[in-house]
Amino acid sequence: MTYRPTRLEVNGRSVELPGLPDDERLLDTLRWRLGMKGTKEGCRTGACGACTVLVGGESTLSCLTLTKELDGRAVTTIEVGPEDAVVSRVRSAFSAAGALQCGYCTPGFVMSLAGRLRERGAAASREELLEALGGNLCRCTGYASILRALDQLHRGAP
Amino acid sequence: MTTPAAPIRPDGEVKLHGAALYGTDLDVPGMLWGALVPSPVAHGTIRSVDLSSARALPGVVAVGPDDLDRLLPPGPRDEERPLFPRGEVVYHQQPVAAVAAPTAAEAVRAAARVRVLIDPLPVVSDLESIFPDWPGPEAATSPHVAAHVHARHGDVDAEFRRADRLVREVYRTASVHQVALEPHACLAEVTDGRWFVRSSTQTPFGIREDLAALLGIPESSVVVEGTWVGGGFGGKGAPLLEPYALLLARASARPVRIALGYRDEFRLARTTLPTVVRMETAVTGGRIRARRVRLLLDVGTSLPGRDFATGYSIGFLLGPYATATFDIEGYAVRTNKPPFGPHRAPLAPQCAFVVESHLDHVAREVGEDPEEFRARHLWTEGDTTPLGQTVGPFGLGAAFARARRTAERWRREAPPGHGVGVGVGFWSTSTGAGGEVRLRLTPSGVVVEQGEREIGSGSVLAGLPAVAARSLGPPRERVRVEYLDTSTAPFDSGVYGSRTVGALGRAIDEAAVDLRARLGERLGGAGPVTFRAVGDRLLARTGGRELSVAELLTPEERAAGGLVVGGRHFGRPGAVDERRVVDGTFYAYRDFTGTAHVAEVSVDRETGSVRVERYAAFHDVGVVVDPASARAQVEGGVAMGLGTALTEEAIWSDDGELENAGLKDYRIPTLGEVPPVEVEFLEGYLGAGPYGAKGLGEPPMIPVPAAVALAVREACGAHATELPLSAERVARALKLL
Incomplete structure (x- = not known):
């Protein structure tokens, strides 16, 4: 079986995430792996909503979402350009x-x-x-x- | 030609695109992640802190009490506030060591590997377990007392003896947290003897001073740069993580970031702690003759000599009411909790709840209309307060009258089961704390150069440009605020105490007067200088003569980027009438501002659950400097006050552990729980800020719990004597439980 890194489409841009740990949260992927700090870290327990992004157009708490489960999905964050x-x-x-x-x-x-x-x-x-x-x-x-x-x-x- | 209106929020674009970087967002190459090693118990004797297992992990740096002499200069350090305790830990989660590692996960793992051996000691969690009854004179020397304040005037006992009616009550208020959505966070770097920290702080200069004392390094070697602040509310006014981040940066020779998780944000942040208040009031002939007020304030592990809260808040318990004969006494009681810290209008909402509820109750007991009774005793301009300050221009009476008219209308309109309450409060703007700014006039506009960062209220980014535009005269969109770090910014005391627009605004006004005078001389015309913008140029005119600013600057000024003029404002502190002080230090209020709020509530008669249906706020502000920001301050402050009134309560176990550390169990108001707020400003009662402005950051919080509690009493008869008015407490007051 060949290893294929997780892929996301973030704000219309395709990104590959080699070496992504199974337990990494989307919030941390965005902020620390991709350097996109617009999505904010608040409570990390889903209680404050500060980390909300869109996955496939649907609002999602990025602090409670495992990135690995989003392979192939489109993620939209506050940094998205005027094309949205x-x-x-x-x-x-x-x-x-x-x-x-x-x-x-x-x-x-x-x-x-x-x-x-x-x-x-x-x-x-x-x-x-x-x-x-x-x-x-x-x-x-x-x-x-x-x-x-x-x-x-x-x-x-x- | 019309000038386009300035946006309501000058920081809207950057924040709406996710481009604003807060303390939690800081990230530089080679950075390590720091973590604090917490004490597992709230009180105990440290037997050992063993860092060796943590240090054995690859890439991990660990520091404990034995490393301070090695890492810090030999200069004296603040012995009262050691970074790590050596003998005893005194609150749960108190840092006993700190670690840094290449990733967040490794830092957490390393912190868990530190072996902390502590012999537990008895924990004092509840101040009433120390003083179940009112403490006697021996308490002043008790190790549990950090401060004692006492003031009196007249013969209270004699008035009590001959009173028509004497009313005695006990009130309790809960600990509330600031809940800034951004937890504390900073990033530190130590290079070439420069101790540099970026932090989301309300007080860059205050932190610089404290860091120098805590670390034993000269202030000139410490540089603090503010970031965007994700809410402060008083909670980000003192160093919390910065000394540890600097220490770890020094030990690792790498940049070190520390950010608190939200659970630790609750457990470590310094905030408002519980109170117990006894109120005794004597009434004769419809007048308050004498009052006795007793305050027990939980100050956590605040150090003796460092308690600010007791002498500050106790004056609020007398309220803005004429009280010729009084005896007020307060004890700051030490418990095994983090030290007390300021929270937007520290304790004033709690004190207003107590005094308003009590005087409402007193009026009912003597058969008077409660609002009429309170209105009859309000301070007015020229009065002397119990602690001896003269009341200046004061719009509280007018605000109260407006609020009562609204309350009357709402009472007529309200369905059965609803109740309407009016609460009042006063505040003293801290313009006495000083500050400086520089105005830089460039060929295209004006730059306000200063060291504070915007914390959200708009005071820095909307308020200061509004003052610069009004005092100097350029179009507002040509005024820009520039943030500087503490090595280059002019000094300022911090964004707290509702002081920013007042104090820095006065500094800007001073600089503007100077700048206009200089331009007037250069233009050689008579009369005031006015400005207009043409393209990207700024033109100045006086007496028919107009030149571009570029032409008015000398070659040296053009080379230096503009003509720079400084302004400063160091207000006079107020004074307390020391003849009335028996013991301790009282805060001298000055520049009084007043506010009256109206709440309409419904109460579920089966559960005791309270819903606020309508709300109106009337504020004496001197003059409104920036209307949109002013309104937003009131709307936000009311919502925060509703949390204090109804749901917010930090609960400590008998072991001194915070039981509801998190946003699921500590409930702040949600969108569906905040009613629309009608806001009205009463101008003309001028204060110490520019053009007579008064502070507005804190006053909107103050009357909220009082207004809600009085509305609850009117709705269902429940006389609540504890905050918050949770469903359970209201049900108990209704004898449902």
Whole structure:
């Protein structure tokens, strides 16, 4: 049997991960193997949502996901470029609403909303968008400005 | 031509693209990963710390108490705060050694290989186990007491004897954690006698001073550079990991990163610890005649002489209420927990909960309307506080009146089973702590050069440019903030105490006045200098004469990158009326600011679960410097206060172990639990900041638990005397349990 390294597509770029340990988490692969620090490490127990990324378009806690199980999958992170129209839309809404303070939870909020918008598109209701943020904690904003961004996304849904 | 509006968050783009690097993100080639070796018990005598098995692992560096003399200069080190304890460990997880290894996993493995032998000693976990009753005079010399404060005025006993009514209550408040989502993290390098650390800190200069003392090296050899800070809330104002990272970097001759896992973030970070408060109030003829206040404050292993919290917080227990005759006394009680540390408005929300709940209860006992009763006793401008400070311009009365009008409307609109509460609080902005900035005028704009990093509130990146634009006059988008490390930045005290825009804003204002005067001379015109931006150039005009800034700079200034002018602000500290002080050190509040909040809650009559339905916040701020940031501070502070009010409670076992170290068991408010917050600012009661601004970082936290508790009482009759108002506590107050 020939060894084939795990492959991922990260933000549209194909990466090979030779020597990947079986127990490495996606969060650590992104941050320390690929040097992509945009995805933040918070609690590492799935309680804060700061590490949320998209896997195959679906929002996923990278701290609870083993990289090896994602062979061949597409991963989208907060570093994705403007070619990702959904993430760009969420960014614009957050920027216009000033929906961040320290910014540590921000990548997780953006990716959680992007995942739901990608899944539900124009049909996403306000409740569905709210529900998508149920696992994201923010300590600075009191969520108020984030909800203003969310309302903008909801009203502006294509 | 219209100027495009500045974005609400100048750091929005960098943060929304994942490009902001925090302390946890630091990573340089050749870096080692550090880990602390924790004490397995909360109290014990160290028999041995054996590093040999850890050192036998490839690539591992380990340091313990015996290595300090070898690794550090011979200069005196702070003996009170050794990096590693030699005799006793005094709290669970206290670092007894530290290791570094090429990977995170190897560092964890190496730390586990260190053999720590400790003979356990009895653990003091609960302050009430030491002082089940109020301590007598002998307590002042007890080894369990780190500080004692006592002040009084008038004859309390005589007033108590002749009072119409005397109300006595006991309150308890829980330990709460800052829960910045970014845990503590830093990266250290030691090269050529330069001890360099990058850290997500609120106080680069404060850390420099402490590191010099802890490590016994000159301050000039220590360089601290701030990173983006993933939330501070007071928890990142003192060194925690930095001395260990530097020590390991020195031992390994490699850069060393240390970042806490979130569980350890809970266990090691310094934060607010439990209190027990006794409140006694005498009322005669509808007036408060005398008050006796007793505070027992758990300060963990805070050292005698280093307790700041007791003399600071006890004044909040009197509240912003006229009290001619009083006797207040507090003990800082040592337990086997990490030392007490500041948490956004340290203890003020807890104290406001106690005093508001108590005076509400007192009013009910004497048959008065509770809000009317409190309003009647509020401080107003010109009053002297119990500790002898004069109250300056103070918008609390106006804020309270606005809050009461909102409460009346909500009461009319509220469905049955809902309750509405109004809580008030005061705060004293710490503009007395000093700071300096430099303004650099370049051909294209203005740079604010300083040493603080943005911690999220917007005070550095939105507040300081707003002041520079207003005081100097260039369009705001032409003002940029530059961060410098402590070797090049002008000194500043730190981003804490709601002081940043106040103190550094005053420094900027001073520099701006100087800069405008110099430009005015160079332009030779009369009247104020104004600016406009044309293309990438900045033009200055006065009295009809306009030149580009490039033309106004001398060749030397152009070569040096601009005209640089410094500004500084070192405010006057307040004073306490020492005639009223019996013992200890009290904090002199000054630059008073007031806030009144309204909460509407519903209470589940079967479970005791509280839901906050509506919320409104009225704040005396002097003037609003940056409207969007100001509103965001209030919204965020209210949410944090709701956590203190309802769910947040760090729980220690009898063995001194934190039982709920993690975000699953220590619950902060989630999106669905925070109601919309109506925010209103009352301007015109001017304070010590630029244009009369007052601090706003901490005040929004303060009245929240009080407003919620009073709303709960109105909703269901439960008179809560403990924080947080968990479902269990409310159920108990309702006699459901």
